[in-house]
Amino acid sequence: MLSRLALRSAAARQLAPTSLVVRGSASSGVRDEVNFPRPVRGEPGKVRLGFVPEEWFQFFHSKTGVTGPYTFGVGLITYLCSKEIFVMEHEYYTGLSLFLMVYIAMKKLAPNVAAWLDKEVETVEKEWNQGREDTLSTLEKAIADEKKAQWRAEGQEMLIQAKKENVLLQLEAAYRERAMQVYNEVKKRLDYQLEKSNVERRLAQKHMVDWIVTNVTKAITPDQEKQALDRCIADLSALAVKN
Amino acid sequence: MAFGDYPKEYNPAVHGPYDPARYYGKPDTPFGQVKINELGGWFARRNKTPSAIIGACSRAWWRWQHKYVQPKKVGMAPFFQLLAGSMTFFYVINYGKMKHHRNYKYH
Numbered sequence: 001m002l003s004r005l006a007l008r009s010a011a012a013r014q015l016a017p018t019s020l021v022v023r024g025s026a027s028s029g030v031r032d033e034v035n036f037p038r039p040v041r042g043e044p045g046k047v048r049l050g051f052v053p054e055e056w057f058q059f060f061h062s063k064t065g066v067t068g069p070y071t072f073g074v075g076l077i078t079y080l081c082s083k084e085i086f087v088m089e090h091e092y093y094t095g096l097s098l099f100l101m102v103y104i105a106m107k108k109l110a111p112n113v114a115a116w117l118d119k120e121v122e123t124v125e126k127e128w129n130q131g132r133e134d135t136l137s138t139l140e141k142a143i144a145d146e147k148k149a150q151w152r153a154e155g156q157e158m159l160i161q162a163k164k165e166n167v168l169l170q171l172e173a174a175y176r177e178r179a180m181q182v183y184n185e186v187k188k189r190l191d192y193q194l195e196k197s198n199v200e201r202r203l204a205q206k207h208m209v210d211w212i213v214t215n216v217t218k219a220i221t222p223d224q225e226k227q228a229l230d231r232c233i234a235d236l237s238a239l240a241v242k243n
Numbered sequence: 244m245a246f247g248d249y250p251k252e253y254n255p256a257v258h259g260p261y262d263p264a265r266y267y268g269k270p271d272t273p274f275g276q277v278k279i280n281e282l283g284g285w286f287a288r289r290n291k292t293p294s295a296i297i298g299a300c301s302r303a304w305w306r307w308q309h310k311y312v313q314p315k316k317v318g319m320a321p322f323f324q325l326l327a328g329s330m331t332f333f334y335v336i337n338y339g340k341m342k343h344h345r346n347y348k349y350h
Contacts, residue, residue: 029257036258036265044314051323082350086334089344106319118316125315 050106250298264305 046054060069080086252267277285289295311321334341 029254031259032257033259038259039262039309042309042314044317044320045310047311047318047320047324051320051327084345084347084350087341087344088346089341110319114318121315 262305264302264309266302 048054048057057069060072064071077086081088249261250267252269253261254267255261258267271288272281272285274285307321307324311317311324
């Protein structure tokens with residue numbers, strides 16, 4: 001609660017110097033590009049005689065022709081000198097010699113200095129633009145990298161899908177292996193049961209046969225044996241006679 | 244309008260970036276198109292408060308700056324203009340002393 005109060009008071013303090021911006025954005029208005037275009041850095045204004053604006057000569061041109069402004073200038077200077085409104089005291093001759101020196105310096109040095117300064121201007125402007133261009137290219141590279149990373153992430157999803165399928169296949173294989181194991185185990189037990197019952201039946205049969213044979217042989221009395229033997233001999237002799 | 248503020252008429256939403264050489268109020272007839280007989284009325288309509296006069300001088304200064312000083316490749320023109328202007332100014336303020344150096348009595 002206390003911190004929120006502090007925040008609110010800080011926000012209120014910040015509002016005061018930004019009232020300008022608030023005023024601008026609050027009043028409804030559409031940007032007027034026609035009457036208030038964005039200022040551009042133009043070419044320097046044209047001058048004649050080193051410093052007199054071209055507009056001054058254009059102002060005279062329609063009234064007096066080409067020589068008018070020069071005539072006006074010479075006339076004005078003549079008037080000022082003639083009436084000694086412009087007083088040629090000792091400093092005037094200093095000025096004349098200074099003008100001569102500046103004129104010669106302009107004629108001799110100006111082209112080289114101008115070329116050097118133009119080159120420097122280009123260098124400085126290039127340096128200033130360089131940071132912006134670097135930032136732009138860095139950001140474009142970052143965007144490209146981001147898109148590539150997104151593409152890779154999509155590939156990762158496909159990989160995850162494939163891995164999931166792989167796991168499912170492994171699960172299927174494990175299931176089938178275990179089913180097979182169960183089948184084998186059950187079969188083994190059933191075989192055991194079958195074998196056991198076979199053995200039991202065989203033993204029982206054998207035992208039964210033994211028991212019956214023993215009992216039968218036990219039941220035969222010596223008389224019966226003798227009678228049988230006699231009978232056999234009689235049958236044999238009868239057979240022998242027939243042949 | 245306090246010190247350091249933009250003019251009252253300036254509205255960033257409509258006017259875009261602030262141009263110090265520009266007058267954002269309601270424009271009157273340009274001085275160059277005023278007829279001689281309308282000159283009195285034109286001058287009467289002007290705002291003659293100190294802040295308005297300073298604002299007009301500031302706009303003139305920035306117009307001169309944008310035209311002659313701020314372009315990418317300027318020549319010596321602004322320096323010669325400053326030189327001529329300062330020579331004239333100092334000649335005018337020293338004219339009372341210069342007068343005593345006149346060479347001729349009669350003109």
